[in-house]
Structure formats: structure tokens, C-alpha cells
Amino acid sequence: MSANKILIVDDEEIIVRLLSMSLRSDGYETITAFNGEQGLAAFKSESPDIVVTDIKMPGMDGLELLKKIKEIDIETEVIIVTGHGDIDSTITALQYGASDFINKPVRDEALAIALERAKAKIHIRERLDEYTKNLEQKILEATEEIRRKSNFQKLLIRSSNDAIVAFDHEWKIVVYNPEAARMFGEKTIDVKNIMTIQDLYTPKTAKIFKAEVKNLPDPTDMPWKEMMLQTRDGRQIPVQYTTNVLREEGEFMGIVNFFQDLTEIKRLEKELVQSERLAAVGQTVSGLAHYVKNILIGLKGGSYVVDVGMKKNNTEKLKIGWETIKKNIARVADLTQDLLTYSKEREPEFELCSPNEIVEDVIDLICDVAAGNNIKIVKETDAAVGEVMVDPRTIHRSLLNLVNNAMDACMEDEDTSKKFEIGIKTRRGPGNSICLEVKDNGCGMDEETRKQLFNPMFSTKSGKGTGLGLLVTGKLVEEHKGSIETITQLGQGTTFIVKLPYEIAGAVDIKEDGL
Numbered sequence: 058m059s060a061n062k063i064l065i066v067d068d069e070e071i072i073v074r075l076l077s078m079s080l081r082s083d084g085y086e087t088i089t090a091f092n093g094e095q096g097l098a099a100f101k102s103e104s105p106d107i108v109v110t111d112i113k114m115p116g117m118d119g120l121e122l123l124k125k126i127k128e129i130d131i132e133t134e135v136i137i138v139t140g141h142g143d144i145d146s147t148i149t150a151l152q153y154g155a156s157d158f159i160n161k162p163v164r165d166e167a168l169a170i171a172l173e174r175a176k177a178k179i180h181i182r183e184r185l186d187e188y189t190k191n192l193e194q195k196i197l198e199a200t201e202e203i204r205r206k207s208n209f210q211k212l213l214i215r216s217s218n219d220a221i222v223a224f225d226h227e228w229k230i231v232v233y234n235p236e237a238a239r240m241f242g243e244k245t246i247d248v249k250n251i252m253t254i255q256d257l258y259t260p261k262t263a264k265i266f267k268a269e270v271k272n273l274p275d276p277t278d279m280p281w282k283e284m285m286l287q288t289r290d291g292r293q294i295p296v297q298y299t300t301n302v303l304r305e306e307g308e309f310m311g312i313v314n315f316f317q318d319l320t321e322i323k324r325l326e327k328e329l330v331q332s333e334r335l336a337a338v339g340q341t342v343s344g345l346a347h348y349v350k351n352i353l354i355g356l357k358g359g360s361y362v363v364d365v366g367m368k369k370n371n372t373e374k375l376k377i378g379w380e381t382i383k384k385n386i387a388r389v390a391d392l393t394q395d396l397l398t399y400s401k402e403r404e405p406e407f408e409l410c411s412p413n414e415i416v417e418d419v420i421d422l423i424c425d426v427a428a429g430n431n432i433k434i435v436k437e438t439d440a441a442v443g444e445v446m447v448d449p450r451t452i453h454r455s456l457l458n459l460v461n462n463a464m465d466a467c468m469e470d471e472d473t474s475k476k477f478e479i480g481i482k483t484r485r486g487p488g489n490s491i492c493l494e495v496k497d498n499g500c501g502m503d504e505e506t507r508k509q510l511f512n513p514m515f516s517t518k519s520g521k522g523t524g525l526g527l528l529v530t531g532k533l534v535e536e537h538k539g540s541i542e543t544i545t546q547l548g549q550g551t552t553f554i555v556k557l558p559y560e561i562a563g564a565v566d567i568k569e570d571g572l
């Protein structure tokens with residue numbers, strides 16, 4: 058223990074000297090004074106750790122000295138030396154804050170014990186001071202660390218490329234970063250701690266996020282989903298979003314939404330599809346040349362037969378030649394149509410129409426060729442399909458391509474014993490959709506062919522096909538947000554099922570339904 062400096066104050070000089078000698082021999086440093094005034098002066102100049110003072114002294118007595126010392130430093134340990142019958146003074150000394158009492162005559166052991174006690178107190182106080190200081194330092198450090206982390210998180214949220222919007226348990230917006238401000242077009246100052254979920258999101262979006270509280274019990278389960286976000290100023294932004302439900306000990310604390318703006322990605326995706334398509338068209342020009350050459354040969358052959366017919370005045374020859382020319386003109390028309398459809402980006406043009414009537418039109422176009430090749434066309438249109446908002450051109454072109462393929466499959470089938478048949482069906486599909494089915498019992502496909510069906514310019518028909526038919530059909534159906542299913546078995550036949558969603562007349566906000 059470090060407290061080592063002791064001030065001894067007594068008017069009896071001999072006692073002071075004896076005590077001083079004894080304490081010095083115990084290793085203490087002592088300062089002596091022979092009255093209260095001298096004691097006070099020594100206290101001020103020497104700053105001892107412990108004071109041992111007699112009570113009764115002429116002039117400033119021990120009590121007065123005690124009081125003055127405590128005024129200067131309340132923590133100084135003052136041991137009072139009392140005589141018999143000093144009860145009153147002892148009580149006053151206690152009130153003034155004396156640490157201990159020893160009786161006169163002062164015995165060395167009693168003084169040693171009192172000093173040990175005083176030193177122990179000083180030591181405890183020093184340790185306490187140290188702990189307090191440490192604690193203060195630790196609190197300072199912890200506060201600084203928390204501040205640093207909080208700043209870091211704030212910076213992270215602020216500089217995030219994702220729009221971050223967080224709501225508290227009452228659905229008030231408590232986090233709203235600059236990217237969110239850009240996306241929603243509302244200033245942070247007007248939103249944070251002011252708006253609620255209903256003020257920022259459309260009622261439909263707000264409902265979805267509120268429902269997520271029930272759907273997402275596990276906070277780590279954060280699937281990214283896509284939606285068309287509608288802002289209050291009427292903009293539609295394609296976004297990818299995720300929600301985290303915040304809970305503390307099972308209690309709902311709020312939610313955080315993260316949004317990623319997909320506008321640019323969608324634009325690039327579109328551009329990519331477009332350029333891939335153009336590249337595919339470019340690539341296949343050489344393939345097409347072969348096909349066009351076949352058409353030209355057909356045309357030349359046709360015109361030769363017409364020439365002969367004219368020369369010989371043979372109407373039969375004229376008829377045959379003219380049919381060949383017409384067939385080849387139709388091939389050129391089809392090719393041009395397919396190329397145009399495939400190379401251009403096109404939005405479906407929805408109009409109220411009857412898919413069953415379109416089936417009739419397609420059958421009208423192909424029935425002669427089918428009959429000429431002994432292929433039976435079986436129509437199974439469901440009246441429940443009625444009139445729906447679809448793009449009639451998509452249906453017409455797709456059906457025509459599928460039926461043409463079906464006829465080719467029948468004509469190419471090596472099994473001539475078959476009674477070839479093509480079924481064309483319509484029906485209502487799930488939700489707001491219709492299904493068109495084209496089924497043939499022709500040659501069917503092997504797995505290798507099935508895999509490549511929708512590849513650009515894939516054809517097994519050598520000069521007789523361009524390989525554009527299904528490519529165009531696939532593109533049209535995709536633009537219509539529909540799908541195509543293929544079921545095929547080699548030697549048995551093929552079924553194509555096209556599912557097309559239709560629009561509900563007068564419905565607004567259809568895009569947000571895709572949430």
C-alpha cells in the first residue's frame with residue numbers, strides 16, 4: 058500500500074516525537090506539528106496521506122483541524138487521539154468525518170491497527186478511483202465504437218445501390234436512403250419519420266408487404282422477387298425486391314424492403330435479344346440462299362411448263378405450270394413474313410377476337426393441301442373459349458406454322474399404312490388463358506431434334522424448310538407472355554400446346570398483378 062506519509066499533531070511534544078520515532082522505524086515518513094495551526098500549515102504544504110491528531114490542544118483544537126482538513130480534502134484519513142471523557146468531542150469528530158479513534162496514552166499496536174485500517178481505506182478508494190476511471194474510459198471507447206459502427210451503417214445504407222426502406226412496428230418509415238428517394242421521387246425530408254407505408258406505396262403494394270409479415274416468419278428467408286413498382290407520381294419501374302421482417306424475441310419490430318432498379322438491365326436484355334436475333338438472321342442468310350434457290354428453281358420450272366402450254370395451246374400444262382408458280386410465290390411470301398416477324402421487336406396488339414374463328418381461317422388455308430395428301434383435319438373447338446382479348450395475328454401465324462409442320466410430319470412419315478390425322482383443338486386454360494393444341498400422328502421426333510426445335514434456322518427438311526417456322530412461333534408466343542409445350546414420340550406423332558394469356562377488357566394496373 059502506498060499511503061506512507063503521516064502528519065502527527067499534538068501539543069505534547071514528547072508524545073509527538075515518540076510516535077514519530079516509532080512510525081519511522083516502521084517505515085513511515087512522518088511530519089510533526091505541535092498545535093492545530095502548525096498542523097494545518099503542514100497539511101497544506103506536505104499533503105500527507107494520513108493525519109493523526111490529538112483533540113485537546115490550545116488554540117485550534119483537533120476538531121477544528123479535522124474540520125479544516127476535510128474542507129480542503131474530504132478524502133484525507135484523519136485518526137483522532139482521544140482522552141477519557143471525550144464522548145461529546147468524539148461524536149462531533151465522527152460528524153466531521155474522522156476515520157478512526159485511538160485512546161490516550163497511544164499504544165503502538167493500537168496506532169498500527171488504526172493506520173492499517175486507514176491505509177486499507179485509502180487503497181480501496183484508490184482502486185475504486187482506478188476502476189471508475191477505467192470504466193469511464195471503457196464507456197468512452199464503447200460509445201466511440203458504437204458511434205463508429207452506427208456511422209458506418211448509416212454510410213452503408215446511404216451509399217447502397219439498392220433502395221432501402223424500413224418501417225417500424227407502426228408502419229412508419231424510419232430508414233429511407235438516397236437511392237430510395239431517387240426511385241420513389243420523394244425527398245427524404247418529406248418521408249423519413251413522417252410517411253407511413255400507405256403514403257409511399259400504392260395500396261396494392263402496401264398490402265403485399267404487410268402480408269409478408271405473416272408469410273416470412275424466418276428473418277433469414279429473403280427470396281428476391283420481381284415486380285413492376287408503381288410510384289405516386291405514376292412511374293412504373295421494373296424492380297427486384299426482397300423483404301426482411303424484423304422481430305425481437307418473437308415480437309414484430311418492423312420490416313425492411315430492398316429494391317433493385319431493373320430498368321437498365323431490362324433495357325440491356327432487350328437490346329441483347331434484339332442483337333442476337335439480328336445476328337442469327339445474318340448468320341442464316343447463306344442458309345436462306347439455298348432455300349431461295351429452290352424457290353427460283355420451282356418458279357423457273359413453273360414458267361417453263363407455262364411456256365410449253367402456251368406454245369402448244371395446252372390448257373392442262375398451263376394449269377400445272379401456273380399452280381407451281383403460285384406455290385412458289387406463296388413460299389416467298391411466307392419466308393418474307395417470317396423474316397420480318399423474327400427480326401423486329403413487336404408488342405402484341407390485343408383485340409377482342411374469336412380464336413375459334415382463327416382456327417377456321419387456318420383450316421381453310423390448308424384443307425386442300427391436306428386433302429391432296431390424304432390427311433384428315435379434325436377440329437375440336439370449345440365454344441367456351443368465346444371472344445377474348447388476344448393478338449389474333451399471333452394465333453394465326455402460330456397455328457399456321459404448327460399445322461404446316463404437322464402436315465410435313467405426316468408426309469415425311471415412312472409408315473404409309475397410317476391414316477394420317479391432324480387434330481386442332483381450343484379450350485380455356487388455367488387463369489385468364491386459352492390453349493391451342495395441334496396434334497399429329499406423323500413421324501414424331503427423336504430427342505436430339507426436340508431439343509433444337511426453337512433454335513434459329515433449325516430444319517431437318519433440307520431445302521424444303523427454312524427452320525424459321527418454330528423460331529417465329531416461339532418469339533410471338535413469348536412476346537404474348539405465353540408458353541409452348543411439346544410432347545412427341547418418334548414414329549407416333551407430336552402435340553404442340555400453346556398457352557396464351559388474354560387481357561381483361563377495361564382492366565387497369567395489369568402489370569402490378571405480376572407481383
Ligand SMILES: Nc1ncnc2c1ncn2[C@@H]1O[C@H](COP(=O)(O)OP(=O)(O)OP(=O)(O)O)[C@@H](O)[C@H]1O
Nearest residue numbers: 462463466501516517518522523524525526527551
Ligand atoms: N409436328 C412435327 N413433327 C415432327 N417434327 C417436327 C414437327 N414440327 C417441327 N418439327 C421439326 O422441327 C424442325 C423445325 O421446324 P420449323 O417449323 O422451325 O422449321 P421447318 O418446318 O423445317 O421450316 P419452315 O417452317 O420454314 O418450313 C423441323 O424441320 C422438324 O424437324
Ligand SMILES: [Mg+2]
Nearest residue numbers: 458462526527
Ligand atoms: Mg415449319
